[in-house]
Amino acid sequence: MPSRVVVAVGTRKGLFVFEGGATSKKLELRGPFFHGMPINATFIDCRTKSPRVLAVPSSPWFGTTIQVSKDLGKKFKPTKSAPAFTADDGRTLKNVWSLGAGSHAKELLCGVEPAALFRSTDSGESWEKVSSISDHPHARTWMPGAGGLCLHTILHHGGALHLGISTGGHYASRDGMQTFEPENTGVGAAFQPVRNPEYGQCVHKIAAHPDKPERLYMMNHGGFEEDPTLGVLRSDDGGKSWTSIAKGLPSDFGFPIVVHPHDPDTVYVMPLAPNTRTCPDGNPAIWRSTSAGAKWEKLSKGLPKKDAYFTILRDGMDVDNGKKPSVWFGTTTGQLWRGREGGDEFECVASALPPIHCVKVAVVD
Amino acid sequence: MSLASPGPEIRVAIPRALHSLCEFSPHSPHPELTLRGADVRALLADLLRRYPQVHVRLCDERGDPRPHINVFVNDDHVRARAGLDTPLAEGDLVSLLPAVSGG
Numbered sequence: 002m003p004s005r006v007v008v009a010v011g012t013r014k015g016l017f018v019f020e021g022g023a024t025s026k027k028l029e030l031r032g033p034f035f036h037g038m039p040i041n042a043t044f045i046d047c048r049t050k051s052p053r054v055l056a057v058p059s060s061p062w063f064g065t066t067i068q069v070s071k072d073l074g075k076k077f078k079p080t081k082s083a084p085a086f087t088a089d090d091g092r093t094l095k096n097v098w099s100l101g102a103g104s105h106a107k108e109l110l111c112g113v114e115p116a117a118l119f120r121s122t123d124s125g126e127s128w129e130k131v132s133s134i135s136d137h138p139h140a141r142t143w144m145p146g147a148g149g150l151c152l153h154t155i156l157h158h159g160g161a162l163h164l165g166i167s168t169g170g171h172y173a174s175r176d177g178m179q180t181f182e183p184e185n186t187g188v189g190a191a192f193q194p195v196r197n198p199e200y201g202q203c204v205h206k207i208a209a210h211p212d213k214p215e216r217l218y219m220m221n222h223g224g225f226e227e228d229p230t231l232g233v234l235r236s237d238d239g240g241k242s243w244t245s246i247a248k249g250l251p252s253d254f255g256f257p258i259v260v261h262p263h264d265p266d267t268v269y270v271m272p273l274a275p276n277t278r279t280c281p282d283g284n285p286a287i288w289r290s291t292s293a294g295a296k297w298e299k300l301s302k303g304l305p306k307k308d309a310y311f312t313i314l315r316d317g318m319d320v321d322n323g324k325k326p327s328v329w330f331g332t333t334t335g336q337l338w339r340g341r342e343g344g345d346e347f348e349c350v351a352s353a354l355p356p357i358h359c360v361k362v363a364v365v366d
Numbered sequence: 367m368s369l370a371s372p373g374p375e376i377r378v379a380i381p382r383a384l385h386s387l388c389e390f391s392p393h394s395p396h397p398e399l400t401l402r403g404a405d406v407r408a409l410l411a412d413l414l415r416r417y418p419q420v421h422v423r424l425c426d427e428r429g430d431p432r433p434h435i436n437v438f439v440n441d442d443h444v445r446a447r448a449g450l451d452t453p454l455a456e457g458d459l460v461s462l463l464p465a466v467s468g469g
Contacts, residue, residue, distance in 0.1 A: 062434045062464040063383065063423040086427045093426040 006321055007073050008362045009054050010331055011040030014355035016056045018074030019337070023323045023364050028350060031074055034058075042111075042316070044100035045363040052365045055109075055125065057083075057097040065097055067111075067125045073365070084111050084119035084128040092117070099316070101155035104177075112152030116143055116166045120178075134164060134172060134181040139200050143169040146203050146222070153315055154207045159214030159239045163207055170202035171219065173240050187243035188234065191225040205256045206315045207240075210265030215239050216293070218268050220315075223247065224254030224275025233258070233270060235294050246294025251281050257318035261343060262326055266293045269320065269328055269344060271313045279310040287318075287328060287344050300328075300340060303347035311336070316359035323364040331357025373404035374456040378413070380420060381464050387419045398459075406437060407450040409460060424462055434465040 004023040009016065015033030035058035042057040054070040056077065065084070068077040086092045092115050099112035103120060111119045111128065117135035119128045134140070134152075143150055146167045154165030162174045164181070170188060172181040183200035190202045203222035210216070217240050223232020230245035232253030237244075247253035254275035261267035268290050274281045286301035311332035318330040320343075328340035335354040340347040378399040380388055390397035401416065403409030410429060414421040424435050430450070431437050437444045438461040444452045454460070 060423075061467070062381070062432065064426070064432060082422075085422075088428050090427070093428060 004323065004364050004366055005073070006323065006327075006362065006364050007045060007052070007054065008329060008337070008350075008360065009043040009045055009056065009074060010337060010351075010354065010357055011043045011056060011316075011359040012331075012335070012355040012357050013039050016040045016043065016058070016074075017351075017354060018054065018070075019350065020073055023321075024325075026348075030351065034074075034077055035068065039358065041358050042097050042100045043359055043361045044102075044109075045361050046102065046109075047363055047365065048102060048106045052363060053124075055100055057100060057111075059096050065094060067097075067100075069125060080121075080125040082127055084113055084130075086117070086130065090130075096149060096151065098151040098153040099155050102157065104157065110155045110162075112155055112164070114149045114151040115145075116140065116150045116152040116169055118152055118155070118164065131178055133174065133178055137172070137181055139169065139183065143201065154204070156207055156209060156217075158209040158211070158217060161239065163209075163217065163240055165204040165207045165219075167205065167222075168201055168203040170198075170200040171204055171207065171240060172200075184240050185243070186241060187236075188219070188221055189228065189231040190222070191228055191231055192222070196228070206258050208258045208260045208268070210260045210262075213265040216265060218246075218258050218260060218294070219243060220255055220258040220270060222254075224252060224273075229253050233294065246290070249297040250288055254278070255313075256315040257313055257330070259318050259320050259328070262320055262322040264291070267291045267343070268294060269318065271318065271330065273312060277310070278312045283308045283310055285309045285311065287330070287340060287347075289344055300344040300347075302345065303340075303349075304338070314358055316361075317357055319360050319362045321362040321364050327362075329360050329362050331360045333357065372402045373408055373412075374402065374454060374458075376401055376403060376409055376454050377457075377459045378409070379459065379461040379463075381424075381462065383464070384420055384423055387423070388417065403454055405448075405450070405454055406439065406444055406452045406460065409454060410450070431462070434467075436463045436465055437461070438463065 008019040015036040017032040019028040021028035038058035044055040046053040054074045059065045067080045096114040109121045118131040156163040164172045170185045174181045205220040217236045219234040233247040234243040252272035311334040328344040333356045337351040401412040
């Protein structure tokens with residue numbers, strides 16, 4: 002069977018799944034699933050023989066469930082339980098912000114609000130809190146940003162587990178989640194009394210490529226005129242220290258950052274106007290670096306040339322793993338865009354979905 | 367609160383969105399659960415024991431109703447009475463209703 006592309010799109014009003022031939026112009030749309038419920042986290046788990054699509058509807062009234070599809074998003078079934086704090090913890094789960102792979106095929110990790118990490122070792126049927134980060138001595142001093150106090154990035158990379166917390170900063174475990182330490186040297190926080198606190202940064206997203214274990218990319222909260230080096234960062238020592246790679250971008254403010262699946266030097270961001278979090282001058286563009294951030298090029302062929310004022314949220318962009326990968330992004334105005342050939346030319350896949358929170362894509366056989 | 371005592375039998379109305387979790391008879395004109403509790407807190411504890419899959423959708427980890435779930439005893443919101451300590455009597459109707467949203 003030829004390769005298929007599957008796109009899981011979480012929106013403010015439910016989940017939509019697109020599927021079609023990996024290079025097809027036309028994709029089949031399924032959904033909405035969990036209609037009316039915000040979906041902040043989806044995950045396409047390709048570690049199993051048959052890929053699974055996971056989604057986390059979070060009803061403002063009825064709480065959160067973990068939903069799993071074993072048929073590429075045709076039918077979903079809830080797992081037996083969702084992450085939850087214990088009654089004596091004092092915290093109650095407000096939202097789920099990230100779902101990610103654990104260290105074996107049945108292990109899943111889940112980042113929640115208020116910022117905490119949960120682990121399942123049975124494919125999501127049961128969950129336990131990871132105390133080493135959730136009850137870290139810093140945890141009760143983290144503060145929420147505008148989006149809430151959330152653990153949004155879960156990244157196994159270079160033999161470590163990296164977490165992004167807003168506003169907690171970047172934490173890493175190098176001993177199988179027994180302990181976590183803040184690793185934020187060079188990660189600034191213009192909203193704190195000191196520019197470089199030990200922790201407490203408003204990290205937006207972290208990304209990496211497995212072929213370069215020492216390198217990570219980070220979108221940190223930037224957009225401060227007096228210090229344009231806060232927002233787009235790279236680490237060359239496995240996340241221990243970070244330096245700016247924002248030179249050449251129209252703004253160092255943005256939410257997502259993603260890496261090309263076949264080239265660790267190629268990274269994508271979408272700079273936004275810092276005061277409005279919308280496309281600068283109403284002129285949307287993805288920016289690509291093929292030199293690990295040394296130089297950037299604007300990619301806007303096919304995108305609106307003017308009067309476009311949307312936002313891409315932190316999980317609203319992804320790159321598929323096809324032979325010639327496409328860059329996909331969803332907007333807060335409900336458009337799903339696909340940039341073929343690594344973003345060289347964009348086409349609008351869907352124009353009137355609800356506001357898009359997250360986009361995850363995979364090419365499967 | 368009287369968790370040790372089964373308390374009076376109370377009719378409990380559940381949001382329609384959760385009816386599929388309650389195994390109501392499809393022919394029942396007024397689908398309601400019958401639970402026991404001397405007060406609302408004990409009633410919610412009985413809901414947890416007998417219908418955990420419904421309780422988790424209506425109450426948070428501490429056992430409190432979720433922020434957008436309103437609890438009425440007959441015509442009164444419990445916040446106008448004694449909150450979760452509002453006493454219950456045989457024949458009372460407790461309604462667990464999602465808050466209105468929108469304009």
